[in-house]
Amino acid sequence: MSAPSSKICMNGLCGTKSTPQWKRGWPMKAGGFATLCYSCGTAYDHVNYCERFHLNEPGWRECKYCDKPIHCGCVVSKYLHECLDLGGISCIKCIRARGTQALKPLQSYTNERPNGFVPFSGTWQPVIGNRINNGATIDKGKITHLTEAHQPLPSNPSIGHQIKQDENRLSSSKEVVTIFPNASSLFPKSDNGRTDLGFKALYESMPQPAIKYSIGNALGTTTSSVNPNSVGGVDGREPAKVPSFKQGQRSRLTFSKPSKSGVNIKSQSNKGVVSENRVARPPAEGKGRSQLLPRYWPKMTDEELLQITGDLKSNCTITPLFEKILSASDAGRIGRLVLPKACAEAYFPAIHQSEGLPIRIQDIKGKEWTFQFRFWPNNNSRMYVLEGVTPCIQNMQLQAGDTVIFSRLDPGEKLVIGCRKATVSIDTQEGEAPAANGVASDAAVAGETSAGNGNPPTKTVENEGVTNGDQKPLIQEKKKTRNIGSKNKRLLMHNEDAMELKVTWEEAHELLRPSPTSNPTISMIENCEFEEYDEPPVFGKKTIFTMHASGSQEQWGQCDSCSKWRRLPADVLLPSKWTCSDNVWDKERCSCSAPDEISIKDLERIFKSAKDPKKRKLADGKAVEEQEPSGLDALATAAVLGESIGEFAETSTGATTKHPRHRPGCTCIVCIQPPSGKGKHKPNCFCNVCLTVKRRFKTLMLRKKKRLSDKEAEDTQKALAAALNNGPASGSRNGIGIIDQTGMVEVEDLPQDGRMCLQESYPVR
């Protein structure tokens, strides 16, 4: 929230508009700081704000060690106490003195709602101004990150149980992760041990259960000489009061937001080291921000934040806004970065014209880039893009699959663009965002699932933290569905899959067979018959098809045991493992002891030809009838290149093994072609192939003719211009131009003998 033009004290009980001096209060979720009058600000500075203004508010608890009253559930005091693992709270002073829970954040916005705590407006946000700061407040390279997320929990009771377990696990760790599973036992208890009914009622009234986490700095790593009263500085107040933290001293809880399909909130032992897990930070509050899809939640590690702050000027606040995994289009040369609509409308200035606005965005090195922020109308909606991002993308050496992170830098509300490189391009497809460069690049090592560059970002959320592979296949399958078939997207696969796919597409096709359990339906598309199968193709054993002298098709399969080749019926589908004993079609050769049917030399000749159809096509053309799946384009191209229809028809052969749907009897456009050397297409042939090729040929020739005529017209125009300027004698061409009534210029050559003849006409430009 930006400072109002006419300031008003944000203490709800004060609200004064005039003060000798305005003071800065607590950091606000949307950035900036609460504005307080001098009086209230002083109380805030002196850490007695709650005592002064919230004394009659519910939520007071006592420090378990010093009995000092602490106001809980309040944005002002949220840094001043800490929830103890064994229940109760401790003021930050005692925490430090005792050295316990030393690595915890100052305080999360705890789920321990005190007695009588009734959030305003039925939301978790207690009062105006008491918003949860989900941004990272950074002072001189230090970060306090308090985050609260309202995230759906699965309705599955077992999942809720898992959460509970996870919470138990977490509670024993040094992290502060508070969650609200579907268990009444986890509701805050009043001092008498009963569940806070008001809180529970509120919880139950919520459309979605809430889950909350916080990230804070490591107080315990600070020296005990730090004045506890100065902790307020950590939240972004006067820098002079900020205890001096060094980078790396911060603690970071591990939190993986629950997936839709399951929850795995990971606990990471926090032994004084900086957690490097990536946490999806819910977006800052604001217009439309609640609608931001989790996939766009910034998942910056503290290290990344530190990295940014290390490069940016001190005394600034960086608030991660959203991130986006670059698509091929985004990272391509076109220089347009498609912005998620919700993000664009939430964090970028409102634009009313399609042309948009130039917008300045600073990178983490402080370099400022100017992009055009604009939109296109799209389906009664808008599609927001940043134009001119290519230099920036290139500067950051980003490519598709990498992530750009947009943040806001306060004061000044400057937009900052950061990035996170995908670590492994092909094995980073299971949800979590790619690990970042540098310090954050080992997030996967820290236990999170590896990143998903190029993934549909949804997976980033869905799989985040899900270590149980049970649900992966479905998810991955879904992802693959989206990515396969797009030439620019990275195919989602494991490394092992990649190894398996070190075959050409044609080779892969050779392994595909129609599902034996399904029969094709024939459909006609543009006069071509296509076989359609309900079942997907299956992998079968690679076989070789040959054409018998009689014209019938044969299939050869190799025994996995003795490696002999056996002649098979053309229409059988061999399983991936096949031996002679499975040769039920030839009783004489159903054993590995049976000799080869033909000499090995002949087999080699046949198979060699079969494996090199192109060579075969050029040289032989008779021995093996294996079809190139060249397609009509190739045929048409061949036609344009001068081959006659008959000639390329001659290269076309009979049924093929390369198309999974081609089987004997298949009447598709490929299979209907006669085998090589037999049934050469006649010039008057009207088969589908010939008709299509003729059509393509005609189109291509027309284009070619048009190009030639355009070029000729252009040349003529130049000649005419030269002739008009310099007279016919000086032009390269003897001729005159006459503009007729239709605006056409008729160019008439002037032959050397002086006679005139109409040559051509073209429109006047």
Added chain:
DNA sequence: TACCTGCATGAAATA
């Protein structure tokens, strides 16, 4: 011919 621009399309995600 390559590139740019604006819009259209359709698969996937979401409500």
Added chain:
DNA sequence: ATTTCATGCAGGTAA
């Protein structure tokens, strides 16, 4: 059913 968004594509422009 609706929305989102990655990408295709056609027309225009520059090299």
